[in-house]
Amino acid sequence: MNLPTPLTGVIPPVCTPLTPDREVDVRSLLRLVDHLVAGGVHGLFVLGSTSEAAFLTDRQRALVVETVAGHVGGQLPLVAGAIDMTTPRVLDHVTAVTEAGADAVVVTAPFYARTHPAEIARHYRLVAAASPVPVLAYDIPPAVHTKLPADLVLELAAEGVLAGLKDSSGDLAGFRQVITGLHAHGVSGFSVLTGSEAVVDAALALGADGAVPGLANVDPHGYVRLDRLCRAGDWSRARAEQERLCALFGLVGVGAPTRMGGSSSALGAFKAALHLRGIIDCPATAEPQVPLSPEEVEKVGKFLAAAGLL
Amino acid sequence: MNLPTPLTGVIPPVCTPLTPDREVDVRSLLRLVDHLVAGGVHGLFVLGSTSEAAFLTDRQRALVVETVAGHVGGQLPLVAGAIDMTTPRVLDHVTAVTEAGADAVVVTAPFYARTHPAEIARHYRLVAAASPVPVLAYDIPPAVHTKLPADLVLELAAEGVLAGLKDSSGDLAGFRQVITGLHAHGVSGFSVLTGSEAVVDAALALGADGAVPGLANVDPHGYVRLDRLCRAGDWSRARAEQERLCALFGLVGVGAPTRMGGSSSALGAFKAALHLRGIIDCPATAEPQVPLSPEEVEKVGKFLAAAGLL
Amino acid sequence: MNLPTPLTGVIPPVCTPLTPDREVDVRSLLRLVDHLVAGGVHGLFVLGSTSEAAFLTDRQRALVVETVAGHVGGQLPLVAGAIDMTTPRVLDHVTAVTEAGADAVVVTAPFYARTHPAEIARHYRLVAAASPVPVLAYDIPPAVHTKLPADLVLELAAEGVLAGLKDSSGDLAGFRQVITGLHAHGVSGFSVLTGSEAVVDAALALGADGAVPGLANVDPHGYVRLDRLCRAGDWSRARAEQERLCALFGLVGVGAPTRMGGSSSALGAFKAALHLRGIIDCPATAEPQVPLSPEEVEKVGKFLAAAGLL
């Protein structure tokens, strides 16, 4: 299907359930997709950071896209990450995910290599020129150690190189600069999406088109409700719903920072929650992430209970 | 062949010559390898950062290792990078490069994902358990945004998980901590290699086994001479040779920082130098790196001339 | 006067006008204060980052506080920065600014020294114990290279060590965590203030008590209007006013990044605007900041004109 212009609503970055031996658990993945669709989400984003794309082999990545595209393809927009270090490697992923059924690709700035705004621009131009589907920029400084400058995004939007932005930078002021810049330059149809779970109401209030919250795996209904309240301009009920989700979002911190990194804790907690809710069979995260302890999983359960999800 | 324990001498990270349309230029690669072997180098490191591994597709990576292994396999140690974000993806590269003939693999800490020392250790343990050849740690903070702690390297060395360290951190004090720690713990056969072009004499003086200098692509004879002088304890002539190489190393800065990043400038200059010296057919670097301007290439020529290489 | 609990509304970080030979220009400072008070602001923050506190000598700092306290003391809350590297030096500033008439002090995490959350907590506890006035934490990672963790702020708020937070981190999700945490812990009277010029509407919408926008020097009426609209729940007109201010805020980028740093550009632009508006006599910034060029000042004028301020 063609990507809506703009893409709006809640587009969760879909977790990738794994078996105990770290293979893609296709049946759990299908159940998770069904759970999200039943929750009313407006699109799906596979192979993002929350999907553990950085941990999946090429074979596993292909299986994920094929599985989800085969299940919901054509029903709702399917966006796929093409996460790799530089242009030639990203282009291989673009080919793979579009052949597998993705309606658009999400691409970060180059990483590992020391980069420069001129090279980031060149990167997106080359990827867009070769991609059969629209390209969304993925701004994720904690992963790639570069912030996409707002004026660069605006330039590439105006040129038609980029079809949208998925902003996981946490910098709402920069995000707003993109939104107001698009209006000032008369660019329309560009999708501005926030990846910040805790300020979706704020992002929508200032003009975002939609949200890509990892936490929507755990509570899609909550984010869909939040999106609906925001669109209706019911800001005080939106704030209450967002605050409920913020409290739930505390689960990403259950993992002890003396034992593990932030990815292990957050992705481990999302998967533990999906497992506790009965949606996926096994909460395993990919290697070399450190698993949550039983006590940490118990804390996840308490967050779910407090949010009315267990 | 088995990896020497320790690996010693000059082991250049081999540049990957490309054709104007950015395919691996096999004939130039073979000429470059011949140039290095004629220069007296003691091993070859393919698919490192200087080899633009971050920019090569999996197909191109395989072609590089096969080409070099087919040409010099068994004559001198062939070490290959297995550069990717996390354990499962690295393991695919380990399989690929060892099937193509690598005698050892070089592996960085995880990147893109937010990581933790416990996860770095887990990563190396898993990679080493699955690798058919020895594993060397690649400490390159500018690329992966983590510094390998000396005590972690020492722990993994003592366990036999790691067979060596390629240190491109620029932190000579931390490097020395590994060397003195190995002695203190009675660990032998572990290869401690510096990747810092400008302080190879200092690194060898304090006990390094060898060097992996990108600049050795341009002047292998110089680094081999430097290595020989250091081993002979002729420190004043070693310093003079090192200072000649330091002056030459200035070529990495020819690219204007207003136009390009550090990779574009340094890798562009190495390839321009190899092209000017008649070793490779085309100085192109991989996308999205910005090419050097003619004036910048001219400056590279002046560095070569000043070093007596043109 | 006692600090309101909480402090609410618009509390601009007051620029420090300088003479051409870089002494405090007392008459311009008084005019600036009158301009802010006439604009309807609800408090004044002197010796913050926007006030060039980092550039002022102790003598100049004292003169600033005395001047402003002598002019408006008792009429509206006067908050003063006590910006220095560590506890003993901060305490000297606390003494100086409170003797000069400050109603509260604003204190960052330690900087220069490598610090730790336990030391940040100790720092605030010691400062609060010795301070005759309430202490607000100043979260400004670009300056001190540490982010104040939300749970640390909450802990110190609950203990009564901190009376408020001035958040210039740009991290709205973390800011919200403080706000919701205060409610969850039943802490009242704690002042949560945003320093982010471009998202004041969003910050107030999610529960902030007030704003400390540097740009309010240039357009206090605009921010006071914005504050009033937000308090009235008139979010669509608030957004329009905020977007007008966002456009004006573009003036901080007039300075060429090839010639100067971010402070020189932003503070130079604020002062150029105040000079163009006839409020201060001289736009000089403190050394070693690089002055704006005439062309860059002209651009500042265009921003003012576009915002209806010239």
Place this chain on the structure above:
Amino acid sequence: MNLPTPLTGVIPPVCTPLTPDREVDVRSLLRLVDHLVAGGVHGLFVLGSTSEAAFLTDRQRALVVETVAGHVGGQLPLVAGAIDMTTPRVLDHVTAVTEAGADAVVVTAPFYARTHPAEIARHYRLVAAASPVPVLAYDIPPAVHTKLPADLVLELAAEGVLAGLKDSSGDLAGFRQVITGLHAHGVSGFSVLTGSEAVVDAALALGADGAVPGLANVDPHGYVRLDRLCRAGDWSRARAEQERLCALFGLVGVGAPTRMGGSSSALGAFKAALHLRGIIDCPATAEPQVPLSPEEVEKVGKFLAAAGLL
């Protein structure tokens, strides 16, 4: 006295002993200075990072310089830090320390404010123009979050703005670039000093004039011996002495990173060692540093014993 050109040998950054209530312990300071002079050091550096300059009030700073200048002034070169955020504040310190008897000042790049190479150059030019004594640049990125570029140092050296460099960056390649650049430009009399405790032999081997090792507080005799061996070209005995000092240097890591920051651990360990060796009366460090536990102090004792110092 006039600063030697260049300044050579071992110039320890003198710890500042404190009383239990955190005042300067003048008698202990005098004993420490006597201990260093008896150890054969070639100069003294007061009010550096190791001296806890960042933690001392202006009154305490003055007392330190007066005390040391009154005790050894004229006997050996006395260099003093003028550590503050920007030019005007640094200039006040320059006045204070030179009036108190310093023969030269040591000045970092601006910090707290976001800076730029053009502003760093401007800063040093202004400080040098106003200083009655020579100015040495202090390159300490972990404190000021900027690395002094080698070409900037060389430019200011050639102009006569800077009289020397104290390099605590840990980047030996950049350090060497300064040394070879001075030779290439024919600049003489410029003092190139390393602050890296663990690679003093390497720094002297590649042409440094001297060393400013914090650890020389604890073992001045060792560093003086090391310096002498290096100057004699007795590199293998130099390396053995350096390795003994490296082992001793391990004491900086005794403080648990879960409880404190790097300054607390390193400065706490230096002072604990001086206390255990009977040189200072009290091992207290300035606030808000976390004190070492008795167990951690015991570990310091073991390092001393292993190095033959107890």
